[in-house]
Amino acid sequence: MSRSAHPAGPRHADVLPEGHYSPPPADLNALDPRVWARTVTRRPDGLLEVGGIDVATLAREHGTPAYFLDETDFRARCRAWRDAFGSEADVFYAGKAFLSRAVVRWLHEEGLNLDVCSGGELATALAAGMPPARIALHGNNKSDAEIGRAVESGVGRIVLDSFQEIDRVAGAAERAGRRQPVQIRVTVGVEAHTHEFIATAHEDQKFGLALAGGQAAEAVRRVLARPSLELIGLHSHIGSQIFDMAGFEVSARRVVGLLTEIRDEHGVELPEIDLGGGLGIAYTSEDDPCEPHEIAKSLGDIVARECESAGLAVPRLSVEPGRAVVGPTAFTLYEVGTVKPLEHLRTYVSVDGGMSDNIRTALYDAEYSVALASRASDAGPMPARVVGKHCESGDIVVRDAYLPADTAPGDLLAVPATGAYCRSMASNYNHVPRPPVVAVKDGEARVIVRRETEEDLLRLDVG
Numbered sequence: 009m010s011r012s013a014h015p016a017g018p019r020h021a022d023v024l025p026e027g028h029y030s031p032p033p034a035d036l037n038a039l040d041p042r043v044w045a046r047t048v049t050r051r052p053d054g055l056l057e058v059g060g061i062d063v064a065t066l067a068r069e070h071g072t073p074a075y076f077l078d079e080t081d082f083r084a085r086c087r088a089w090r091d092a093f094g095s096e097a098d099v100f101y102a103g104k105a106f107l108s109r110a111v112v113r114w115l116h117e118e119g120l121n122l123d124v125c126s127g128g129e130l131a132t133a134l135a136a137g138m139p140p141a142r143i144a145l146h147g148n149n150k151s152d153a154e155i156g157r158a159v160e161s162g163v164g165r166i167v168l169d170s171f172q173e174i175d176r177v178a179g180a181a182e183r184a185g186r187r188q189p190v191q192i193r194v195t196v197g198v199e200a201h202t203h204e205f206i207a208t209a210h211e212d213q214k215f216g217l218a219l220a221g222g223q224a225a226e227a228v229r230r231v232l233a234r235p236s237l238e239l240i241g242l243h244s245h246i247g248s249q250i251f252d253m254a255g256f257e258v259s260a261r262r263v264v265g266l267l268t269e270i271r272d273e274h275g276v277e278l279p280e281i282d283l284g285g286g287l288g289i290a291y292t293s294e295d296d297p298c299e300p301h302e303i304a305k306s307l308g309d310i311v312a313r314e315c316e317s318a319g320l321a322v323p324r325l326s327v328e329p330g331r332a333v334v335g336p337t338a339f340t341l342y343e344v345g346t347v348k349p350l351e352h353l354r355t356y357v358s359v360d361g362g363m364s365d366n367i368r369t370a371l372y373d374a375e376y377s378v379a380l381a382s383r384a385s386d387a388g389p390m391p392a393r394v395v396g397k398h399c400e401s402g403d404i405v406v407r408d409a410y411l412p413a414d415t416a417p418g419d420l421l422a423v424p425a426t427g428a429y430c431r432s433m434a435s436n437y438n439h440v441p442r443p444p445v446v447a448v449k450d451g452e453a454r455v456i457v458r459r460e461t462e463e464d465l466l467r468l469d470v471g
């Protein structure tokens with residue numbers, strides 16, 4: 009997988025051979041701004057701070073492990089996406105990356121729309137006051153209850169993912185006496201350069217209706233035949249944590265190709281296309297993602313060019329970034345519990361969380377960075393593996409790291425870029441309560457998702 013958005017950028021193997029580390033960074037106390045949230049700095053006394061509050065204070069007041077989210081950075085990233093795409097396009101934040109009522113309010117205030125893919129995400133969006141017209145409902149197996157609630161609340165679009173769903177959504181719209189705007193999710197047959205579990209546009213998988221073999225074209229016929237459905241466009245999402253824009257280019261070309269076929273067969277030009285999310289972020293200094301304005305320009309140019317050569321009016325474009333909005337805005341703060349040097353191998357540094365608050369390393373071989381956060385250190389670099397407290401040897405947070413050789417129990421470690429798909433994929437494995445999410449801004453820290461307690465766990469256990 010290329011980890012660089014730029015053709016001339018660095019390329020690295022995903023998994024280093026066992027026992028083989030890349031050279032240590034020149035300065036273990038330095039913070040790479042690509043990997044850390046915007047207001048994170050190391051103070052002169054060595055402590056990390058975010059939003060003007062140091063991590064020792066945050067740990068004392070909120071405990072560890074905990075996710076600390078830089079609200080200033082989150083809002084700035086929303087605005088960067090909004091401004092990059094301008095009034096001619098729509099940005100839908102993908103709520104699966106991380107969703108809470110505070111996040112929905114920020115999105116609303118900053119002018120982003122919201123993509124939800126379950127009843128729970130829809131309920132959170134509605135509870136926090138997102139106007140239904142700015143909500144899109146996704147999912148490859150939406151229940152009748154989810155569809156009914158979405159239609160009745162007036163969501164702006166439902167993205168259809170199967171033939172059965174065409175009938176279900178049409179039926180729900182008829183019962184509600186509405187005409188429901190819909191898009192059709194098209195599987196464009198692109199092999200996105202990312203981990204196979206998070207690639208979504210090759211043909212052999214569960215999402216969407218395939219272009220190849222004519223499923224997508226047949227879906228268009230069926231939708232156009234249902235008066236309770238308003239076909240507003242086509243949708244394609246090729247996968248996640250993608251750096252290479254070539255996949256989007258192929259996807260846009262194929263989606264515009266289907267728009268052309270639809271015009272030729274039905275005499276209608278659909279007004280919108282959505283090219284999904286999936287833009288990669290920097291988890292380590294080796295990753296080199298594009299900025300929103302580069303992405304907007306690249307996608308806009310591709311769509312305009314393809315439409316021009318097909319003689320189509322350029323449709324309104326939308327995108328659905330999740331990770332690229334929230335991922336870089338948070339870090340997880342852990343306390344070191346044990347330090348176990350293994351001669352000629354590496355030192356295992358165990359923290360008070362693990363795969364229950366970050367499953368991505370175990371699931372996708374994801375790479376992360378880590379920094380000693382409670383102090384600066386002059387000690388030399390020590391090859392380390394940051395591991396959790398769960399009963400699995402795969403319970404790894406950072407597979408290959410360098411930490412100062414004097415890292416010791418009681419130190420605080422911060423793992424950056426954990427804003428996306430960490431709290432939202434957290435579990436209670438080993439009956440570990442899930443950590444809180446604390447928003448920090450201008451010297452104030454506010455809990456937006458509280459820490460689970462053992463009472464919470466026992467309350468569910470009604471036996």
Ligand SMILES: Cc1ncc(COP(=O)(O)O)c(C=O)c1O
Nearest residue numbers: 102245248285286328329330331
């Ligand atoms: C339909 C859809 N849209 C948007 C996203 C958001 O992806 P990402 O967080 O990688 O931007 C996903 C997840 O991959 C998705 O399935």
Ligand SMILES: N[C@@H](CCCC[NH3+])C(=O)O
Nearest residue numbers: 104206248249368428429
């Ligand atoms: N959860 C995945 C991405 C899947 C995105 C949802 N379609 C990750 O952490 O990278």
